[in-house]
């Protein structure tokens with residue numbers, strides 16, 4: 001952001017005065033120049049010690065021979081990619097993964113040298129960007145392979161790729177029973193090299209692992225096909241967070257973890273790693289307090305009517321910041337107590353009932369997601385308000401909410 005213009009000192013006209021100018025001149029105000037970005041009284045807070053500890057606990061939990069790939073897409077699941085990369089690298093992560101070329105290029109240009117895998121398939125015009133910035137592509141079909149092989153020739157390089165196998169998710173990837181011929185083609189190329197092979201679970205974090213086991217069997221079938229074709233074994237990776245926690249038989253050479261290091265378990269039934277804690281909180285300060293009389297309404301559409309004398313606090317955060325657009329649902333924490341949301345969430349504000357928290361004052365800190373005292377509003381609780389999942393909540397806080405990094409780890 002550009003530096004803000006510096007405030008000018010006051011100018012005073014002396015045109016109509018008969019008194020000596022020197023005596024009328026006001027003291028010159030001393031104003032420090034403003035720096036940084038303007039403060040906002042609503043923000044996303046990321047606890048760096050928790051983020052680092054989560055990665056360390058996962059690194060300790062994982063079998064030593066299994067490599068860690070940190071999935072940093074969507075700005076590190078909303079936590080800020082640079083902070084996540086730093087914590088991942090310190091815990092020994094050897095790979096990073098992104099879903100857009102832009103995100104990966106930004107980190108390359110910031111000096112991150114780790115191998116970077118782009119999940120999903122790439123359009124032809126993205127491929128040169130990948131080659132120039134050393135970003136590893138997944139290959140699911142022949143056209144991309146041909147184009148990458150041409151680029152390898154032009155750049156005089158042997159370009160590493162990972163073969164993406166569709167074992168049942170039916171999103172990206174070559175269908176498992178067509179995968180070996182494509183792998184053989186890659187292996188035959190002089191300008192492209194089969195560095196890795198992967199697939200992705202459609203359902204790894206639920207109690208019923210039937211489908212996941214079928215996907216695992218199909219993946220193994222492909223690996224057997226590669227071995228039978230005499231191809232060297234590439235880096236094999238199949239597990240996301242759910243698979244990592246619950247399917248040790250599917251760990252292979254590397255696991256791709258996104259949500260777990262953020263301290264959020266992908267489901268309520270998967271295995272727990274003790275000590276993991278959510279690194280992200282969402283907070284706002286009470287910007288106004290209204291004393292309601294019985295019959296008074298609150299907000300657009302008059303969705304809440306006071307039944308008695310009620311005290312209402314306004315928090316300057318709304319659906320324009322990514323908070324779910326609910327009415328008379330959900331809570332915020334104030335002074336360690338739950339205050340129910342009343343009325344409808346607006347674009348820039350929401351209202352909570354603080355009648356039972358008489359000690360609450362203007363500009364008190366309120367928590368919309370996270371802990372305060374003994375109370376917690378979990379990401380899953382917010383997800384219920386959206387009728388969605390934790391992944392959606394973490395990545396939906398909008399950019400206009402500043403990310404504030406607190407509690408850096410002691411070194």
Ligand SMILES: Cc1ncc(COP(=O)(O)O)c(C=O)c1O
Pocket residue numbers: 071119200239240241242256257258259260266
């Ligand atoms: C291919 C792939 N691998 C791994 C992950 C990480 O998943 P999770 O956040 O559940 O660990 C994702 C995320 O969606 C993905 O698309």
